[in-house]
Amino acid sequence: xxxxxxxxxxxxxxxxxxxxxxxxxxxxxxxxxxxxxxxxxxxxxxxxxxxxxxxxxxxxxxxxxxxxxxxxxxxxxxxxxxxxxxxxxxxxxxxxxxxxxxxxxxxxxxxxxxxxxxxxxxxxxxxxxxxxxxxxxxxxxxxxxxxxxxxxxxxxxxxxxxxxxxxxxxxxxxxxxxxxxxxxxx
Amino acid sequence: xxxxxxxxxxxxxxxxxxxxxxxxxxxxxxxxxxxxxxxxxxxxxxxxxxxxxxxxxxxxxxxxxxxxxxxxxxxxxxxxxxxx
Numbered sequence: 001x002x003x004x005x006x007x008x009x010x011x012x013x014x015x016x017x018x019x020x021x022x023x024x025x026x027x028x029x030x031x032x033x034x035x036x037x038x039x040x041x042x043x044x045x046x047x048x049x050x051x052x053x054x055x056x057x058x059x060x061x062x063x064x065x066x067x068x069x070x071x072x073x074x075x076x077x078x079x080x081x082x083x084x085x086x087x088x089x090x091x092x093x094x095x096x097x098x099x100x101x102x103x104x105x106x107x108x109x110x111x112x113x114x115x116x117x118x119x120x121x122x123x124x125x126x127x128x129x130x131x132x133x134x135x136x137x138x139x140x141x142x143x144x145x146x147x148x149x150x151x152x153x154x155x156x157x158x159x160x161x162x163x164x165x166x167x168x169x170x171x172x173x174x175x176x177x178x179x180x181x182x183x184x185x186x
Numbered sequence: 187x188x189x190x191x192x193x194x195x196x197x198x199x200x201x202x203x204x205x206x207x208x209x210x211x212x213x214x215x216x217x218x219x220x221x222x223x224x225x226x227x228x229x230x231x232x233x234x235x236x237x238x239x240x241x242x243x244x245x246x247x248x249x250x251x252x253x254x255x256x257x258x259x260x261x262x263x264x265x266x267x268x269x270x
Contacts, residue, residue: 012228022238026231026250050228068220070230071251153221173226 002167002182003058003095004109005051006119008174009044018042027072035079048099049077049086051108056088056095058169059110062154063093085111107178109169114183122177130170130179137181138166157181187267192241192260199236203229215257233259243267 017023024033024046032049039045053075060075061068077097079086088095099108100119107119116137120130132142134157144160147170157166168181197213204210205224209217219225225233234250237243237259243266245253253259 017228020235022235023231026234026247027228054227068254069251070227070234070253071247072227072231073247074251 001059001063001095001112002110002115002169002180003055003060003062004107004117004169004171004178004180005054005058006171006173006176006178007047007051007106008176009047009104009106011174012047013043016043018046029073029076032077039081044101045079045081048084048101048106048108049079051106052077052079052086052088052097052099054171055097055108055110055169056090058154059095060090060093061152062167066152068152105173105176105178107171107176109178109180115180116183117178117180119176119178122172122175125177130177133179134168134181137183189260189264192263193256195240196237196256196259196263199240200225200233203233213256215255215260217256219254219256237263241267243270 018036027050028036036042036046036049053072056075060066075088075090077086077088084101085096085098088097096111097108098111099106105119107117109115109117118133128142131145135142135145140159146158147155148158149155155168155170157168168179171178200219200223201210203225206222209222217223219230219233234245234253238245241263243263245262249262253262
């Protein structure tokens with residue numbers, strides 16, 4: 001199941017959330033907090049873990065057709081810092097997450113299946129451009145594709161002249177838009 | 187505290203986190219923090235904290251989980267105030 005999350009670090013890092021103990025209490029478990037507090041760059045690790053939990057949340061929500069919820073404490077993140085990967089556990093289900101960490105952004109996505117992922121700078125990004133990019137991955141012209149969202153806002157890709165739907169995950173933050181498409185049936 | 191009073195104070199709280207300003211024009215119980223106002227989920231946690239401060243209440247994790255619309259927030263605030 002697919003899920004992704006992008007963090008624009010220029011927006012997030014100045015918020016100095018690691019110093020906000022009430023925020024930390026609502027978002028991270030004791031174990032996660034101690035990992036963050038013992039890290040050299042706690043502020044960065046905090047957002048890395050947040051994005052991993054978010055990517056897992058989206059995959060979990062899609063997987064079980066769940067209603068939206070603001071429940072970061074239901075997702076517990078065990079980080080492997082050297083590999084920039086993590087396993088995130090929710091309700092006895094395990095999600096494997098990997099992250100691309102750059103100076104300006106963090107992009108986390110689930111990685112159980114092969115995934116195409118790409119990060120765009122948003123000002124140059126409109127819906128047509130996004131569909132063209134997706135079309136290049138699935139070998140179809142962008143105009144043959146539609147983005148559909150279900151009642152919970154979970155997106156899928158639908159095709160002209162076909163009832164087939166392809167799940168994909170989309171995330172926007174600050175200057176960035178990120179896309180993750182599982183490479184199945186295409 | 188009247189419902190209108192709660193909703194007016196809520197509007198002031200969420201304003202700094204709103205990404206889609208048109209969503210504020212019609213600020214009512216059905217207004218969805220994520221879909222209509224495009225508040226990101228980390229900032230929605232900030233909204234929860236600001237609501238705690240503004241109304242002098244504590245929002246437990248179960249309540250936070252379901253605080254996705256203005257109406258959700260209003261009900262939680264009313265419940266917490268009456269149980270204070």
